[in-house]
Amino acid sequence: MVRMQYSICLAYEIRDQAADFIFNFHAAQTARQTIVAESLQLTPAIPTTLQTEPTLLNRHLRVRAPRGHLAINYVATVEMRHLLKPPQSLFEVRIADLPLDVIPFLAPSRYCESDRLMAFARREFGGYQRGYALVLAIRDWVCRYVQFIPLSTSEQTSAVGTLVDRHGVCRDYAHLMIALCRALSIPARFATSVNYGADPALGPNDFHAFVEVYLGNQWNLLDPSNGSMPMGLLRIGTGRDATEVPIAMIFGDVEPTRPRVEVQALTSAEPKADMPMATDQAICTW
Amino acid sequence: MVRMQYSICLAYEIRDQAADFIFNFHAAQTARQTIVAESLQLTPAIPTTLQTEPTLLNRHLRVRAPRGHLAINYVATVEMRHLLKPPQSLFEVRIADLPLDVIPFLAPSRYCESDRLMAFARREFGGYQRGYALVLAIRDWVCRYVQFIPLSTSEQTSAVGTLVDRHGVCRDYAHLMIALCRALSIPARFATSVNYGADPALGPNDFHAFVEVYLGNQWNLLDPSNGSMPMGLLRIGTGRDATEVPIAMIFGDVEPTRPRVEVQALTSAEPKADMPMATDQAICTW
Amino acid sequence: MVRMQYSICLAYEIRDQAADFIFNFHAAQTARQTIVAESLQLTPAIPTTLQTEPTLLNRHLRVRAPRGHLAINYVATVEMRHLLKPPQSLFEVRIADLPLDVIPFLAPSRYCESDRLMAFARREFGGYQRGYALVLAIRDWVCRYVQFIPLSTSEQTSAVGTLVDRHGVCRDYAHLMIALCRALSIPARFATSVNYGADPALGPNDFHAFVEVYLGNQWNLLDPSNGSMPMGLLRIGTGRDATEVPIAMIFGDVEPTRPRVEVQALTSAEPKADMPMATDQAICTW
Amino acid sequence: MVRMQYSICLAYEIRDQAADFIFNFHAAQTARQTIVAESLQLTPAIPTTLQTEPTLLNRHLRVRAPRGHLAINYVATVEMRHLLKPPQSLFEVRIADLPLDVIPFLAPSRYCESDRLMAFARREFGGYQRGYALVLAIRDWVCRYVQFIPLSTSEQTSAVGTLVDRHGVCRDYAHLMIALCRALSIPARFATSVNYGADPALGPNDFHAFVEVYLGNQWNLLDPSNGSMPMGLLRIGTGRDATEVPIAMIFGDVEPTRPRVEVQALTSAEPKADMPMATDQAICTW
Known part of the structure; x- marks a missing residue:
C-alpha cells in the first residue's frame, strides 16, 4: 500500500459575464485507489456540483463562475493498492x-x-x-x-x-x-x-x-x-x-494560468505505507 | 404511432479457423421505440450472446463462427411513438x-x-x-x-x-x-x-x-x-x-457481402397505426 | 517610378564544423524592377556564390560558413516601374x-x-x-x-x-x-x-x-x-x-536569429521618384 | 545500347463544346535516350502543338479538341544508352x-x-x-x-x-x-x-x-x-x-478510357542492340 498526498491549484480570469467549467482533476476512487481525505476550496466561494461517472468513475466538478478571478485549491490523501x-x-x-x-x-x-x-x-x-x-x-x-x-x-x-x-x-x-x-x-x-x-x-x-x-x-x-x-x-x-479526460473543459472567454500540481508519498505518519518502487x-x- | 417491419440479411465467408463478430443491427428498444416481435436465425445454427448497453441502449450480438459460410437473418416488428x-x-x-x-x-x-x-x-x-x-x-x-x-x-x-x-x-x-x-x-x-x-x-x-x-x-x-x-x-x-455503432465489427479473415435491408410500414393489420409523414x-x- | 532602399541583417550561430546556406534575400532584377545599387557584407568575410535562375529570376546566394557566428548585411537601392x-x-x-x-x-x-x-x-x-x-x-x-x-x-x-x-x-x-x-x-x-x-x-x-x-x-x-x-x-x-523561395535554406546545426528588415521610399534625392500609392x-x- | 519500340493509344469522350489537353506521353529526348523515329496520329485530325521544356526536357503536346470522340496513337522507336x-x-x-x-x-x-x-x-x-x-x-x-x-x-x-x-x-x-x-x-x-x-x-x-x-x-x-x-x-x-509529369492534364468535361501502352525490345533488325538486363x-x- 502506498499513501500519497496530491494537491492542485488552478486559476482563471473570466472575461465573460460568466463562464462554465467541467473539471476532472479529482483523484479517482476505484477498487485499488481509496480517497482517505480530500478538501476543495474555491475563491470566490461559489457553488459546485460533483458527480461520478458510473462506468469509468471519472469525477466531474461543474462550476459556473462570474466575471473576474477564479482560484481553485484541491488536496487529497489517497491510498493505492496496486x-x-x-x-x-x-x-x-x-x-x-x-x-x-x-x-x-x-x-x-x-x-x-x-x-x-x-x-x-x-x-x-x-x-x-x-x-x-x-x-x-x-x-x-x-x-x-x-x-x-x-x-x-x-x-x-x-x-x-x-x-x-x-x-x-x-x-x-x-x-x-x-x-x-x-x-x-x-x-x-x-x-x-x-x-x-x-x-x-x-x-x-x-x-x-x-x-x-x-x-x-x-x-x-x-x-x-x-x-x-x-x-x-x-x-x-x-x-x-x-x-x-481533460483536466478542465472551459465554456466562455477565459484566460487560464498553468496549473500547479504537487504529489508526495506519505510515509512517516503511516508505518504500514510503502514507497512507490x-x-x-x-x-x-x- | 407508426408500426414498421424491419428485416436484414447478412452473409459472410470466414476464411480463418474461426472469426468473431460483434453486431449492432438489432432495432433499439427505447422510450419511444418498442420491439413488438423479433426473430433471429443463423446458418449454421451457432450460439450467440445478446447484450444491451445500459446508457445508449445499443444491442450487441456476439458471434464466434467457424470457417465457412455464415448467414444471418433478423426480422423485427417495431412501434415508434415519436x-x-x-x-x-x-x-x-x-x-x-x-x-x-x-x-x-x-x-x-x-x-x-x-x-x-x-x-x-x-x-x-x-x-x-x-x-x-x-x-x-x-x-x-x-x-x-x-x-x-x-x-x-x-x-x-x-x-x-x-x-x-x-x-x-x-x-x-x-x-x-x-x-x-x-x-x-x-x-x-x-x-x-x-x-x-x-x-x-x-x-x-x-x-x-x-x-x-x-x-x-x-x-x-x-x-x-x-x-x-x-x-x-x-x-x-x-x-x-x-x-x-458499426453494423458489424469483424475480427478475423472474413469476406463480407453487402447486407440486404428492408423496412415497410405496417398499416393494414393495425387500424391504430399511422404512416410516417x-x-x-x-x-x-x- | 518608385525608388526604394531595402536592407536586411541576418545572423546565425553555426554549431557544426561548417554549415551550408542557400539564401534568396536579394532583390530581384526583372523587367519592372531594377537594382540601382547593392552591397553585401559577410562577417567573417567568407567567399560566396551568387546565381540567378534563368526562368524565375530568383537570386541564390550560396555560403559555406565555418563554426561560430555568421552575420550578413545586404543593402539595395531598387527602382520599380509597376x-x-x-x-x-x-x-x-x-x-x-x-x-x-x-x-x-x-x-x-x-x-x-x-x-x-x-x-x-x-x-x-x-x-x-x-x-x-x-x-x-x-x-x-x-x-x-x-x-x-x-x-x-x-x-x-x-x-x-x-x-x-x-x-x-x-x-x-x-x-x-x-x-x-x-x-x-x-x-x-x-x-x-x-x-x-x-x-x-x-x-x-x-x-x-x-x-x-x-x-x-x-x-x-x-x-x-x-x-x-x-x-x-x-x-x-x-x-x-x-x-x-525560402529566405534561407540551412544545411547543418545552426541557430538562427530573427532577421531585421528595413525598407523605405527614396524621394528627396530623386525628383522623378513617386511614393507608392x-x-x-x-x-x-x- | 538498347533499342525499344513504345506505343500508346489514348481515347477520350469530350462532353463540353471543346476541351483542352496538355499531354506528356512523348518519349523524352535526352543525352542517354535518342528518338530514332516517332509518329503521332489524332482522330479527328486536329492541330496540335508540341513543345519541349528546356530544363527537364518534358515534351508537352497541347490539343484543343471539339465535342465528341478523340483518339490518339503515338509510336516511337528509341535508343537508350544507359x-x-x-x-x-x-x-x-x-x-x-x-x-x-x-x-x-x-x-x-x-x-x-x-x-x-x-x-x-x-x-x-x-x-x-x-x-x-x-x-x-x-x-x-x-x-x-x-x-x-x-x-x-x-x-x-x-x-x-x-x-x-x-x-x-x-x-x-x-x-x-x-x-x-x-x-x-x-x-x-x-x-x-x-x-x-x-x-x-x-x-x-x-x-x-x-x-x-x-x-x-x-x-x-x-x-x-x-x-x-x-x-x-x-x-x-x-x-x-x-x-x-501527368500523362494528361485535362481541362473540361471529359470521360477518359484507360490508356493502352506497349513496349518491346527491338533486337532482330539491329545486330548492335542489346536486351535490357x-x-x-x-x-x-x-
Missing part, C-alpha cells in the same frame, strides 16, 4: 469473452485512429505472440520510436501525426500505443494521473498520461513514455483518449 | 444543467474533430441566436454545402475531410453537422437507422445515419442529408460517431 | 495559348493542394464570370474568410489546413488563394517581398507574401491578406509556393 | 557544388512532404554513411516497408500518407523514397516511364514511376518498388513529383 501479477498470467481475452464495457476500447477515437493503422500494426507486430508479450513489444517500440520533446505537439496531435513526426510528450506516446493496440484488437484506454516518480530532471511534478490494456481479465498499466515510476501514478481520469511484475490499477 | 414538439420549446440547456451522460457528446471524436472546427464554427455561425434556430442553420448549411455522391468517401473520412472535399453520403453529412454543433458547445450524437422514407430514386431501403442534438432537455432528431422522412427512421444504434415540428426520438 | 492596367483588359488566356513556362503554375504544389480543392472551388466560385472578376472574387473571399493571427500557423501549414482552421498570416492567405485559382485552371504563383506600405499597427517592416495570377498575357499582383500597399511591394523571390487598376509587376 | 558506373563513384555532392538546376529537388513538393519527415529520416537513417550506401538503404527500406497493392491509393496520396498506410503502387513508393532523400538533403526527383521489363505476373506493360537521385555529379536511377528491370525503363517525363552497377539515365 495489484502485481506475474506477466505470464496476462493472457489475451477472446472477443467473445470481453465484458460489455470493454468493447468501446476496441474502436478508434479522436486521437487514436486505429482504423488507419491496421496495416502498419500488422506489418510491424504481426510476428509476436499475442498477449502481454505483444503489448510489451508495442510499448517498447513506441518508447524507442518517439522522441520526448516538450511542447513539440499541440492539443490536436493524434497517433497518426505522432507516427509521422516521431516526437511528443507522454500524451502522444499514450495515444500512439493505444492506437496500435486497438489496431491489433487489444482493448486499450487512456488515463490521466499525477506522477509521483517524475524524474527531477524533467522538472516539477506534473500530470502524466498512461495506457491501460485489457489482458488476463483485468486492466493493466503500461507507460510507453517511460517517464514515471508506474507504482507511483495516482489516477485522475480514465477514457478512450485525452478527449474524455520499480517492479517487473505486471501492474493492475483498476 | 414526440413532436413546437420548435420554440427547444431552448439551449446550460452547461451546468446538462445530465452527466450528455457531457461526452460535447467532446471531439474520431470522425467529428470539433476541436479543429472551433474557429470555423464561430466565424460561420456566430451571428445566429443560440438554440434550435442555430441548430437548424447548421443543418441547412451542411445540407447545401455537401454534395451527395455515393461511394465518394471511405470508412476513414471525417468531418474535416468532408469540409474540404464537399461531398459524401449520409454518414459524412452527420459527422460534419455533429462536429460543428460540438464546436459551438451543443451536445450532438450519431445514430444509425433504417430509412423507411427513402427516396425511391436513391435505390432500395438502406441504412441511414442521422443526428441528434440535446436541446430542451431532450435529444432531438435532425437529418442533414435530407435523404429521409424523419418520422420513418427506425433507430438501431446511438453513439459519439460511426465508430461506436412529414412535419415541421421538432422530433424527439429518445 | 505597370497599371484597366481591369477589363485582364481576359483569361486559353490553355492552348499559355506560354510553356506558365504551365507549372496550374499544378498543385506542397502548400497549394489544388487537386483537393476542385469541388470546393467549383461549388464556391462556379457562378462567377471567368477572368479578373473571378480572381478578385477569390481574393476578397480569402481575405474575409481567413483571420489574420500572427504565429497561428507553422511552416507546415498548407492551403487545406488554412481552409479548415481559418486563420494564418500572409503566406497562408497566399497559399489558399493560389490553390483556389489553380483548382479553377487559373495559373497562380507565390512571391516573397518586402513590404513598404506595412500598416504601422502591424509592427516594423517585414517580409510579405503575395500572389500573382496570369491573365491578359501577364502576371498580375494580388494581395489576399490585404496587409500591404501593393505598389510598394519590392519583389525578392517567385515560385510555385513558399517551398521555392493605392490604385484600383490591375498591377503588373513582371 | 551509363553504368561503379557504386563507389557515387559520392555525395556538397551543397555548395550542386548545379543551380538541382536545387529545386531539395525542397518539399505536393506528394513528397520532406519537411514533415526530417525527424523520421534522421532517426531511421542517421546511422548510415552518406552517399550511395545511404540511398540504397532508403530504397531497400521503402521496398520492404510498403506493400504493393494495386488500386489501394488515389491521386491525392502523398509520401506522408504512404508512411502511415504502408501500401501503394510504384508512384507511392517513389514519392516516399524521394521525400526521405530530400529530408536528408539528397536531391531526388520523379520520372515517368514505360516499363519494358515488367513482371508478366503484374499484367501487361504499363507506365512506371521511378526515382533519380543526384550523386557523383549525375542523376542516378533507382526503383524502390522493384517492379521493373531498370535497364529497360524508357523515360517519358521528369519532375519534382507526379504533379509535374539486370546489373549491380549504378545506372545513370540522364
Whole structure:
C-alpha cells in the first residue's frame, strides 16, 4: 500500500459575464485507489456540483463562475493498492469473452485512429505472440520510436501525426500505443494521473498520461513514455483518449494560468505505507 | 404511432479457423421505440450472446463462427411513438444543467474533430441566436454545402475531410453537422437507422445515419442529408460517431457481402397505426 | 517610378564544423524592377556564390560558413516601374495559348493542394464570370474568410489546413488563394517581398507574401491578406509556393536569429521618384 | 545500347463544346535516350502543338479538341544508352557544388512532404554513411516497408500518407523514397516511364514511376518498388513529383478510357542492340 498526498491549484480570469467549467482533476476512487481525505476550496466561494461517472468513475466538478478571478485549491490523501501479477498470467481475452464495457476500447477515437493503422500494426507486430508479450513489444517500440520533446505537439496531435513526426510528450506516446493496440484488437484506454516518480530532471511534478490494456481479465498499466515510476501514478481520469479526460473543459472567454500540481508519498505518519518502487511484475490499477 | 417491419440479411465467408463478430443491427428498444416481435436465425445454427448497453441502449450480438459460410437473418416488428414538439420549446440547456451522460457528446471524436472546427464554427455561425434556430442553420448549411455522391468517401473520412472535399453520403453529412454543433458547445450524437422514407430514386431501403442534438432537455432528431422522412427512421444504434455503432465489427479473415435491408410500414393489420409523414415540428426520438 | 532602399541583417550561430546556406534575400532584377545599387557584407568575410535562375529570376546566394557566428548585411537601392492596367483588359488566356513556362503554375504544389480543392472551388466560385472578376472574387473571399493571427500557423501549414482552421498570416492567405485559382485552371504563383506600405499597427517592416495570377498575357499582383500597399511591394523571390523561395535554406546545426528588415521610399534625392500609392487598376509587376 | 519500340493509344469522350489537353506521353529526348523515329496520329485530325521544356526536357503536346470522340496513337522507336558506373563513384555532392538546376529537388513538393519527415529520416537513417550506401538503404527500406497493392491509393496520396498506410503502387513508393532523400538533403526527383521489363505476373506493360537521385555529379536511377528491370525503363517525363509529369492534364468535361501502352525490345533488325538486363552497377539515365 502506498499513501500519497496530491494537491492542485488552478486559476482563471473570466472575461465573460460568466463562464462554465467541467473539471476532472479529482483523484479517482476505484477498487485499488481509496480517497482517505480530500478538501476543495474555491475563491470566490461559489457553488459546485460533483458527480461520478458510473462506468469509468471519472469525477466531474461543474462550476459556473462570474466575471473576474477564479482560484481553485484541491488536496487529497489517497491510498493505492496496486495489484502485481506475474506477466505470464496476462493472457489475451477472446472477443467473445470481453465484458460489455470493454468493447468501446476496441474502436478508434479522436486521437487514436486505429482504423488507419491496421496495416502498419500488422506489418510491424504481426510476428509476436499475442498477449502481454505483444503489448510489451508495442510499448517498447513506441518508447524507442518517439522522441520526448516538450511542447513539440499541440492539443490536436493524434497517433497518426505522432507516427509521422516521431516526437511528443507522454500524451502522444499514450495515444500512439493505444492506437496500435486497438489496431491489433487489444482493448486499450487512456488515463490521466499525477506522477509521483517524475524524474527531477524533467522538472516539477506534473500530470502524466498512461495506457491501460485489457489482458488476463483485468486492466493493466503500461507507460510507453517511460517517464514515471508506474507504482507511483495516482489516477485522475480514465477514457478512450485525452478527449474524455481533460483536466478542465472551459465554456466562455477565459484566460487560464498553468496549473500547479504537487504529489508526495506519505510515509512517516503511516508505518504500514510503502514507497512507490520499480517492479517487473505486471501492474493492475483498476 | 407508426408500426414498421424491419428485416436484414447478412452473409459472410470466414476464411480463418474461426472469426468473431460483434453486431449492432438489432432495432433499439427505447422510450419511444418498442420491439413488438423479433426473430433471429443463423446458418449454421451457432450460439450467440445478446447484450444491451445500459446508457445508449445499443444491442450487441456476439458471434464466434467457424470457417465457412455464415448467414444471418433478423426480422423485427417495431412501434415508434415519436414526440413532436413546437420548435420554440427547444431552448439551449446550460452547461451546468446538462445530465452527466450528455457531457461526452460535447467532446471531439474520431470522425467529428470539433476541436479543429472551433474557429470555423464561430466565424460561420456566430451571428445566429443560440438554440434550435442555430441548430437548424447548421443543418441547412451542411445540407447545401455537401454534395451527395455515393461511394465518394471511405470508412476513414471525417468531418474535416468532408469540409474540404464537399461531398459524401449520409454518414459524412452527420459527422460534419455533429462536429460543428460540438464546436459551438451543443451536445450532438450519431445514430444509425433504417430509412423507411427513402427516396425511391436513391435505390432500395438502406441504412441511414442521422443526428441528434440535446436541446430542451431532450435529444432531438435532425437529418442533414435530407435523404429521409424523419418520422420513418427506425433507430438501431446511438453513439459519439460511426465508430461506436458499426453494423458489424469483424475480427478475423472474413469476406463480407453487402447486407440486404428492408423496412415497410405496417398499416393494414393495425387500424391504430399511422404512416410516417412529414412535419415541421421538432422530433424527439429518445 | 518608385525608388526604394531595402536592407536586411541576418545572423546565425553555426554549431557544426561548417554549415551550408542557400539564401534568396536579394532583390530581384526583372523587367519592372531594377537594382540601382547593392552591397553585401559577410562577417567573417567568407567567399560566396551568387546565381540567378534563368526562368524565375530568383537570386541564390550560396555560403559555406565555418563554426561560430555568421552575420550578413545586404543593402539595395531598387527602382520599380509597376505597370497599371484597366481591369477589363485582364481576359483569361486559353490553355492552348499559355506560354510553356506558365504551365507549372496550374499544378498543385506542397502548400497549394489544388487537386483537393476542385469541388470546393467549383461549388464556391462556379457562378462567377471567368477572368479578373473571378480572381478578385477569390481574393476578397480569402481575405474575409481567413483571420489574420500572427504565429497561428507553422511552416507546415498548407492551403487545406488554412481552409479548415481559418486563420494564418500572409503566406497562408497566399497559399489558399493560389490553390483556389489553380483548382479553377487559373495559373497562380507565390512571391516573397518586402513590404513598404506595412500598416504601422502591424509592427516594423517585414517580409510579405503575395500572389500573382496570369491573365491578359501577364502576371498580375494580388494581395489576399490585404496587409500591404501593393505598389510598394519590392519583389525578392517567385515560385510555385513558399517551398521555392525560402529566405534561407540551412544545411547543418545552426541557430538562427530573427532577421531585421528595413525598407523605405527614396524621394528627396530623386525628383522623378513617386511614393507608392493605392490604385484600383490591375498591377503588373513582371 | 538498347533499342525499344513504345506505343500508346489514348481515347477520350469530350462532353463540353471543346476541351483542352496538355499531354506528356512523348518519349523524352535526352543525352542517354535518342528518338530514332516517332509518329503521332489524332482522330479527328486536329492541330496540335508540341513543345519541349528546356530544363527537364518534358515534351508537352497541347490539343484543343471539339465535342465528341478523340483518339490518339503515338509510336516511337528509341535508343537508350544507359551509363553504368561503379557504386563507389557515387559520392555525395556538397551543397555548395550542386548545379543551380538541382536545387529545386531539395525542397518539399505536393506528394513528397520532406519537411514533415526530417525527424523520421534522421532517426531511421542517421546511422548510415552518406552517399550511395545511404540511398540504397532508403530504397531497400521503402521496398520492404510498403506493400504493393494495386488500386489501394488515389491521386491525392502523398509520401506522408504512404508512411502511415504502408501500401501503394510504384508512384507511392517513389514519392516516399524521394521525400526521405530530400529530408536528408539528397536531391531526388520523379520520372515517368514505360516499363519494358515488367513482371508478366503484374499484367501487361504499363507506365512506371521511378526515382533519380543526384550523386557523383549525375542523376542516378533507382526503383524502390522493384517492379521493373531498370535497364529497360524508357523515360517519358521528369519532375519534382507526379504533379509535374501527368500523362494528361485535362481541362473540361471529359470521360477518359484507360490508356493502352506497349513496349518491346527491338533486337532482330539491329545486330548492335542489346536486351535490357539486370546489373549491380549504378545506372545513370540522364
